[in-house]
Amino acid sequence: xxxxxxxxxxxxxxxxxxxxxxxxxxxxxxxxxxxxxxxxxxxxxxxxxxxxxxxxxxxxxxxxxxxxxxxxxxxxxxxxxxxxxxxxxxxxxxxxxxxxxxxxxxxxxxxxxxxxxxxxxxxxxxxxxxxxxx
Numbered sequence: 001x002x003x004x005x006x007x008x009x010x011x012x013x014x015x016x017x018x019x020x021x022x023x024x025x026x027x028x029x030x031x032x033x034x035x036x037x038x039x040x041x042x043x044x045x046x047x048x049x050x051x052x053x054x055x056x057x058x059x060x061x062x063x064x065x066x067x068x069x070x071x072x073x074x075x076x077x078x079x080x081x082x083x084x085x086x087x088x089x090x091x092x093x094x095x096x097x098x099x100x101x102x103x104x105x106x107x108x109x110x111x112x113x114x115x116x117x118x119x120x121x122x123x124x125x126x127x128x129x130x131x132x133x134x
Contacts, residue, residue, distance in 0.1 A: 009050060017052050021060040029069055029080055036083040040070070043078075 009024040028034045040046070043061060047054040061078055064070045071081035099107060 018056050018059050018063070021050070021052070021057065022063050025060065025064055026069060029082065030084050032084065032086075034080045036080050038080045040078045040080070 009020065015023070025034070025040075034040070040061075041049065043054050043057040047057045050057075061070060061072065065072055065078075065081075069080070069082055071079045073079070
């Protein structure tokens with residue numbers, strides 16, 4: 001594994017190992033350490049280099065493939081799938097995220113929460129008064 005990629009991984013402090021690896025690979029692509037068409041190490045080799053589980057590497061590769069960062073070819077390997085234009089990464093960091101009023105409410109309350117008691121037509125809540133008790 002290349003030195004910049006290893007250094008990026010070692011400096012990721014937050015999240016689980018899979019998320020740290022996903023973040024590292026995204027940053028490496030966005031910062032042009034990895035470029036479109038470049039082959040990544042096999043999951044076995046990367047797991048050995050980072051001293052993490054191969055299952056974790058497979059999960060990270062799968063996540064990044066679903067996001068469009070990577071392309072996997074059976075029998076050939078895993079490749080960077082996108083090209084990041086120069087200057088895009090720094091411009092994206094400067095602009096703060098904008099949320100709708102509903103998004104701001106979800107952020108302010110800490111996410112979606114179940115109601116403290118069942119409401120009418122709540123999924124998974126049967127009408128207990130009509131249930132035969134005999």
